[in-house]
Amino acid sequence: MKYVLVIPDGVADEPQDSLGGKTPLQAARKPNMDKVCNMGIIGQADNVPPSLPAGSDVGTMSLFGYDPLQFHTGRAPIEAAAQGIELGPHDWAVRCNLVTVEDGLMKSFTAEQIPSDLGAELLGLMQQEQPADSPWEFIPGVSYRNLLLYRGEAGDGPFDDSTATYPPHDITDKPVAPWLPAGKGGEILQELMKASEAVFAKCDANQNRPHGAPPATNVWLWGQGKAPSLVDFKTRFGLSGAVITAVDLLRGMGRLIGWDVVEVPGATGYLDTDYTAKGQYAIKTLKEKDFVVVHVEATDEASHEGNAAEKVKALEAIDREIVGPVHEYLQSQGDYRILVSPDHPTLIRTKTHSHGYVPFTMCGTGIEADGAVTYDEPTAAKSAISIPGYEVVPLFIR
Numbered sequence: 001m002k003y004v005l006v007i008p009d010g011v012a013d014e015p016q017d018s019l020g021g022k023t024p025l026q027a028a029r030k031p032n033m034d035k036v037c038n039m040g041i042i043g044q045a046d047n048v049p050p051s052l053p054a055g056s057d058v059g060t061m062s063l064f065g066y067d068p069l070q071f072h073t074g075r076a077p078i079e080a081a082a083q084g085i086e087l088g089p090h091d092w093a094v095r096c097n098l099v100t101v102e103d104g105l106m107k108s109f110t111a112e113q114i115p116s117d118l119g120a121e122l123l124g125l126m127q128q129e130q131p132a133d134s135p136w137e138f139i140p141g142v143s144y145r146n147l148l149l150y151r152g153e154a155g156d157g158p159f160d161d162s163t164a165t166y167p168p169h170d171i172t173d174k175p176v177a178p179w180l181p182a183g184k185g186g187e188i189l190q191e192l193m194k195a196s197e198a199v200f201a202k203c204d205a206n207q208n209r210p211h212g213a214p215p216a217t218n219v220w221l222w223g224q225g226k227a228p229s230l231v232d233f234k235t236r237f238g239l240s241g242a243v244i245t246a247v248d249l250l251r252g253m254g255r256l257i258g259w260d261v262v263e264v265p266g267a268t269g270y271l272d273t274d275y276t277a278k279g280q281y282a283i284k285t286l287k288e289k290d291f292v293v294v295h296v297e298a299t300d301e302a303s304h305e306g307n308a309a310e311k312v313k314a315l316e317a318i319d320r321e322i323v324g325p326v327h328e329y330l331q332s333q334g335d336y337r338i339l340v341s342p343d344h345p346t347l348i349r350t351k352t353h354s355h356g357y358v359p360f361t362m363c364g365t366g367i368e369a370d371g372a373v374t375y376d377e378p379t380a381a382k383s384a385i386s387i388p389g390y391e392v393v394p395l396f397i398r
């Protein structure tokens with residue numbers, strides 16, 4: 001039996017005035033998702049427990065069949081896994097944004113999309129400031145998305161459950177002072193953030209960026225965690241797996257459960273991604289793996305931009321170029337099941353991720369149709385199936 005999960009990131013949403021009072025899922029022309037619904041069942045799932053942040057790291061962990069309340073340790077360790085960084089049992093990973101703070105306000109949580117080479121230079125300067133035996137290791141990534149590692153030894157670590165840190169993208173244009181790290185180890189993080197101010201102020205390339213871009217003023221540290229102890233997907237479900245995505249959090253989650261990460265040329269993680277290539281790579285990957293995930297970020301990005309028309313357009317492309325061809329291939333080759341589900345709602349109204357139910361639909365060998373005909377939020381809300389997100393994959397595979 002072959003299994004495919006298609007994730008239109010953040011696709012669940014509210015009714016839109018600009019769409020004649022329909023949600024993007026209701027407004028879009030998506031015959032292939034509706035066909036899955038027609039042939040199979042619809043339900044709603046809650047991927048993000050109220051106590052955890054509504055993000056793709058938590059939502060995807062649920063969607064891959066793992067209870068985030070039990071396994072989620074933070075966002076940074078998943079990103080470390082995406083970079084192939086192994087964390088020992090006493091190590092911590094911390095997200096290290098390069099940001100621009102002006103007059104005490106978070107002006108840009110990306111330091112205006114700082115180029116990776118300048119970011120690497122700044123992190124190198126920070127590393128030079130640390131003593132040779134320092135447990136802190138700055139790891140350059142892409143643009144503003146970098147990591148700080150703590151290489152620890154047995155005994156008391158620098159952080160615990162009381163450590164509170166805040167994502168800088170949640171405080172855009174707000175005063176940063178109330179959102180500085182607090183709790184155990186908060187002071188250490190604050191000192192590193194403070195130290196970076198002086199270091200970055202002295203870097204010429206940072207102070208004189210082309211086109212008048214503002215300098216990165218400091219690092220912003222958040223999302224700390226130790227490596228989550230996740231049982232391999234194959235051990236748990238007896239299926240080999242692979243994930244197709246342009247997003248690091250998804251790559252990291254896949255690696256942490258023993259999946260292959262398939263890179264697709266032209267996959268951008270944005271609205272201009274090559275949908276057709278993603279569909280074709282999914283078909284190719286199915287020849288080797290039992291369980292293939294195709295993730296598309298474009299629907300989430302359209303929501304972050306508050307653009308309902310683009311969200312519908314991205315959704316229609318996912319339906320036409322991925323769900324359609326993949327389902328057709330699955331039907332041609334024997335026993336199969338296909339599942340469509342987002343990780344969390346991303347609301348056009350607020351331009352950000354949200355807690356709450358998402359609709360999912362699945363069909364295939366051994367799944368009896370429940371009579372639902374369209375895949376959307378109102379239809380899912382009427383379904384008898386309303387479950388925590390981590391129960392969806394076990395239901396899909398059973």
Ligand SMILES: [Zn+2]
Binds near residue numbers: 009010055056059300
């Ligand atoms: Zn997401």
